[in-house]
Amino acid sequence: MxxxxxxxxxxxxxxxxxxxxxxxxxxxxxxxxxxxxxxxxxxxxxxxxxxxxxxxxxxxxxxxxxxxxxxxxxxxxxxxxxxxxxxxxxxxxxxxxxxxxxxxxxxxxxxxxxxxxxxxxxxxxxxxxxxxxxxxxxxxxxxxxxxxxxxxxxxxxxxxxxxxxxxxxxxxxxxxxxxxxxxxxxxxxxxxxxxxxxxxxxxxxxxxxxxxxxxxxxxxxxERAGARKPPTGAFPVVYDERVSSALIGHLLSATNGTSIARGSSWARDLLGEQVLPADLSLTEEPHRPRTSGSRPFDAEGLPTRNRAIVENGVLTGWTLDLATGRKLGMPSTGNAGRGTSNPPSPSIGNVRLTAGDLTRGALLAEMGTGLLITSMIGSSINATTGDYSRGASGFWVENGEIAYPVNECTVAGNLKDMLRSIVPANDARVHLSRVVPSLLVEGLTIAGA
CATH class of the missing domain: 3.30.2290.10 (PmbA/TldD superfamily)
Structure with missing residues (x-):
C-alpha cells in the first residue's frame, strides 16, 4: 500500500x-x-x-x-x-x-x-x-x-x-x-x-x-578494557558526539509547550533570555532530505518549516501544537505529532546545533583534565529546577590526552548553567536527525572513586 x-x-x-x-x-x-x-x-x-x-x-x-x-x-x-x-x-x-x-x-x-x-x-x-x-x-x-x-x-x-x-x-x-x-x-x-x-x-x-x-x-x-572509576571532584566534561544530543534533548524537552503550559519546566521564565552561548543557534530543519525526522506537514495538517529555537544564544520560542499554543496565547509552530490512539501533542524532529571550529581532539586539549563521556545510563533530572545527575562511562583525560577508560561514575550540575557554558566541536554526523557535535561543559561534579 x-x-x-x-x-x-x-x-x-x-x-x-x-x-x-x-x-x-x-x-x-x-x-x-x-x-x-x-x-x-x-x-x-x-x-x-x-x-x-x-x-x-x-x-x-x-x-x-x-x-x-x-x-x-x-x-x-x-x-x-x-x-x-x-x-x-x-x-x-x-x-x-x-x-x-x-x-x-x-x-x-x-x-x-x-x-x-x-x-x-x-x-x-x-x-x-x-x-x-x-x-x-x-x-x-x-x-x-x-x-x-x-x-x-x-x-x-x-x-x-x-x-x-x-x-x-x-x-x-x-x-x-x-x-x-x-x-x-x-x-x-x-x-x-x-x-x-x-x-x-x-x-x-x-x-x-x-x-x-x-x-x-x-x-x-x-578501548574500554580495564575501565575503572575516575576521581571525585569538580571537573570539566566533554560529551562525545554519540551522546551530546541527549544534552540538547533536555533543552528541547524543557521548551516543549506541554511542559510550559503546565508550569513544570525549568525553562518557563527563559523566553527571550540567553540559554546557550551567544555564538550558538539551535535550528529545527523538518525538510532535510533523507533524514528520518523530516516531515512535510505536522499531525494537524499545518506546514512545517525551518525555525530558530535558539538564535545567537537566545531562546526565541516554545515548541507548540494548536492546543498548547492556544493555552499560551501563541500560534502553533507546526510541531504537532501523534499516534493512532492519542490526540496531537508538541514534538520535534530534526535539529542542528551550530558547529564549532575544533576537532574533538582539540576540544579535549582545551579541556586539559576532565572526563570524556561516551555512554550514559539512567538519569535523575528535576524538570522544575533543572538539577541534573546521570550515570556515565567513558575516558579520563589528563593534559588533553586520553589516559584510561572509566566506568561507574555520575556527573551532576544544573542544566541552565551547563548549557550556557557549552563549547562545540566540529564532529557532528550530518545525516542524523539531531546534528549535535561533541560538547565541552564546564564545572560539573563527578562522583567516582
Whole structure:
C-alpha cells in the first residue's frame, strides 16, 4: 500500500464520525512493515516480522474530544469506532483549547516526495538482513581483544502515513529505514566491558558497510578494557558526539509547550533570555532530505518549516501544537505529532546545533583534565529546577590526552548553567536527525572513586 491507498480509510472514518454526530474530526492511518534479524555465534538467533494497518480517529463534540484506535479496517469497525468516540467525547471534560486548524492555515505540501525519504528498491528479504548481521559480527570478532559479540543485527521498515480532517486537509507520505548494529564485549567475568555501534539510513545505498559497523563497535569496546572509576571532584566534561544530543534533548524537552503550559519546566521564565552561548543557534530543519525526522506537514495538517529555537544564544520560542499554543496565547509552530490512539501533542524532529571550529581532539586539549563521556545510563533530572545527575562511562583525560577508560561514575550540575557554558566541536554526523557535535561543559561534579 502507498499512502494514497490508505487514504480511503481516513475518509471513511471522517464520514462515519460525521454520521455519528461529531462536530469535527481528524483521522490517521499508518501502514507498516518491519523486519528485525539478530545473529549469535554465526547462526540466526532472532527473526521478527510485523506488518499491518493501524487507524485512529479523534472526534470533537463542542469543546470535548475523544480518541479511539483499531487495527481492524472492516467497514463495520469504522462505524463502531466513530459511534464509540462520539459517545466518549460527550462524557469528556470540556477543553476550550481543542479544535482543528483553520482551513487557510493548512499546509500546501501534502506529500513527502521532496524529502526523499523512501528507498524505491525492493524490500530486502530476511536472508539479506541475516547476511549483513553475520558480516558485522564476523568483523567485530576479528578484532584482537574481543571475547564475544553479544548482539549483531540488521533491520528494515517501511511505513506509510495518511492524515485527513474535516477542515479539508488530506495528505500523506512514506518512509523507509535500513539499519545495522553490533554490540561487542571485551574481558571476562567482572572485568567485562561492552560498547556498540550502529548505523541507520532511509536509503540502503547510504548505509555504512556492515563490516565497518562491526569493526567500529569492536574498536570502541577494546578501548574500554580495564575501565575503572575516575576521581571525585569538580571537573570539566566533554560529551562525545554519540551522546551530546541527549544534552540538547533536555533543552528541547524543557521548551516543549506541554511542559510550559503546565508550569513544570525549568525553562518557563527563559523566553527571550540567553540559554546557550551567544555564538550558538539551535535550528529545527523538518525538510532535510533523507533524514528520518523530516516531515512535510505536522499531525494537524499545518506546514512545517525551518525555525530558530535558539538564535545567537537566545531562546526565541516554545515548541507548540494548536492546543498548547492556544493555552499560551501563541500560534502553533507546526510541531504537532501523534499516534493512532492519542490526540496531537508538541514534538520535534530534526535539529542542528551550530558547529564549532575544533576537532574533538582539540576540544579535549582545551579541556586539559576532565572526563570524556561516551555512554550514559539512567538519569535523575528535576524538570522544575533543572538539577541534573546521570550515570556515565567513558575516558579520563589528563593534559588533553586520553589516559584510561572509566566506568561507574555520575556527573551532576544544573542544566541552565551547563548549557550556557557549552563549547562545540566540529564532529557532528550530518545525516542524523539531531546534528549535535561533541560538547565541552564546564564545572560539573563527578562522583567516582
Amino acid at each position: 502507498s499512502h494514497s491507498e490508505i487514504a480511503p480509510l481516513t475518509e471513511a472514518l471522517l464520514s462515519a464520525a460525521q454520521k455519528a454526530g461529531a462536530d469535527a474530526a481528524d483521522a490517521i492511518a499508518i501502514d507498516g512493515t518491519s523486519i528485525h534479524i539478530e545473529v549469535l555465534n554465526g547462526a540466526l538467533e532472532l527473526a521478527e516480522r510485523s506488518e499491518g494497518v493501524e487507524i485512529g480517529l479523534r472526534v470533537m463534540v463542542g469543546h470535548r474530544q475523544a480518541c479511539v484506535s483499531a487495527s481492524d479496517i472492516e467497514s463495520s469497525t469504522l462505524t463502531e469506532m466513530a459511534e464509540r468516540a462520539v459517545a466518549m467525547a460527550r462524557l469528556a471534560p470540556e477543553d476550550p483549547h481543542i479544535g482543528l486548524a483553520e482551513p487557510d492555515a493548512l499546509s500546501e505540501m501534502r506529500d513527502g516526495d521532496a524529502l526523499d525519504l523512501v528507498d524505491l528498491g525492493e524490500d530486502p528479504d530476511p536472508a539479506a538482513l541475516e547476511s549483513r548481521a553475520l558480516e558485522a559480527e564476523a568483523a567485530a570478532l576479528a578484532v584482537d581483544g574481543i571475547s564475544q559479540v553479544s548482539s549483531a543485527g540488521a533491520a528494515y521498515s517501511r511505513h506509510r502515513i495518511h492524515l485527513a480532517a474535516s477542515n479539508g486537509f488530506a495528505g500523506g507520505y512514506s518512509r523507509t529505514d535500513h539499519g545495522t548494529f553490533c554490540v561487542a564485549i571485551t574481558g571476562e567475568g567482572t572485568g567485562m566491558e561492552r560498547d556498540h555501534f550502529g548505523d541507520g539510513r532511509n536509503h540502503l545505498d547510504d548505509l555504512m558497510p556492515a563490516a565497518v559497523v562491526g569493526h567500529t563497535a569492536a574498536e570502541r569496546t577494546v
